[in-house]
Amino acid sequence: MCGDSTVSWDSVPSVQAAGGLLYMWNNSAFHVERRVKGRNFLMLDGRWVIQNQRLYIVNVYAPCDLAGKIVLWEELRQLEVSNPNGLWCFLGDFNSMRSQEERIGSSQRMADTSDISNFNEWISDMELQEIKGFGGRFTWFRPNAYPSKGLLRPLSSSLENKDGGLGSQAFSGCGLAAQSKGYQRMVREAWINDQQGGWGGIALKNKLRNLKYTIKQWSTVNGDVNASKIQNLRQKLNDLETIAGDRMLSEDEVKAKKSIQQDLWDASNAYESLLRQKSRAKWIKERDSNSAFFHKVINFRRNFNAFQGIFIDGVWV
Known part of the structure; x- marks a missing residue:
């Protein structure tokens, strides 16, 4: 599934459009000995290799109804x-809150106190501790940009959070550029406006050469996507989400947030497309988006093709 032979996976199917769980783990780090599946959970029973510690990891997707x-x-x-022996870690979508402060919505509707009470009682009975995360206060936002419940959370029995709490090279840029706005219109107009005379084969060759040049010029202006641009968009989005955690966003801020979300989505897809092209790996046709893998392939090719030095008379120069 991810192109790495050391990775295994398991899943629980969804019920129509609800639920569904997917687990992936590295066999060299976590050796799974047993799997237990329920309608709303998937448990892995295994051993954490580095510390030789028995560990139970449970992926949860709780139903919405209280019953x-x-x-x-x-x-x-x-x-x-x-299973009394070992450490426990529960994580996933619990569809429950621990307090009323975990929701800020347009309706300001109060959460069911029975749901909150039952959830906190279960955490207490299981002797679990919530691992605090970094970033925004909320883990889920409605499409209208209003923050809502802290649905996603990790709960652990005694694990410590040590950190505190994505020929053939003539048009190699097409995969990236084709995802940008106005690309198809630009190609169509450039192709129609370039009228070539003479023999058909020569005319086609000249039109393709001119089209390649036009695409390069267009990409310089419209297709400049890099990690820095994505990071800047993420920072702008995080700033708005931080504001949304303290007060309601204004109408202009909501529109700006939606626009940034769309720009971030487009830029991320385009950047991963660029990484796929640079990696030149055959299995990328399976549409895997493991950016870390592509970075490793790119760095490997760069290091392999580079001169690290010259060895002369027993001395590196």
């Missing part, structure tokens, strides 16, 4: 009782 959550909390409680 379904109560059943799930009891299932997980019995699961832990039947």
Whole structure:
């Protein structure tokens, strides 16, 4: 699935459009000995290789209704009782809040106090600790840009959070440029406006050469996508989400947030497309978006083709 033979995976299918869980792990770091599946959870029972420690990791996707959550909390409680030896880590979408402060919405609708009480009681009974994360206060935002519940959270029995809490080279840029706005119109107009006379084969060759030049010129202005640009967009989005955690966003700020989200999505897709082209790996046709892999391939090719030095008379020069 990710192009790495050391990675394994397992899943729980969704029910229509709801639920669904996917687990992926590195066998060299975590050796899985047993898997337990439920309708709303997937547990891996294995050993953390570095510390030779028994570890149970449970991926959770809780139902939305209170009755379904109560059943799930009891299932997980019995699961832990039947496996007393080892460390536990629960993470995923619990669809529950621990306090009213975990939601800021346009309606300011109060959460079900019974849901909050049952969730906190389950955490206490399981003797779990919530691992604090970095960044924004909220883990989910509605499409209208209003922040909502702290749905996604990691809960651990005794794990420590040590950190505190994405020929054939003639048009090599087309995959990136084609995702940009106005690309198809530009290509169509350039092709139609370039009228060539003479023999058909020569005319086609000249039109392709001219089109390549036009695409390069257009990409210089419209297709400049790099990691710095993506980071700047992320920072702008994080700034707005931080503001949204303290107060309601104004109408202009909501529009700006939606625009930045779209720009970030387009830029990220375009950047990953560029990395795929530079990697020149055959299996990228499977549409994998493992950016770390592509970076490694690019760096490997750069180091392989570079002269590190010249060895003369036993001395590196």
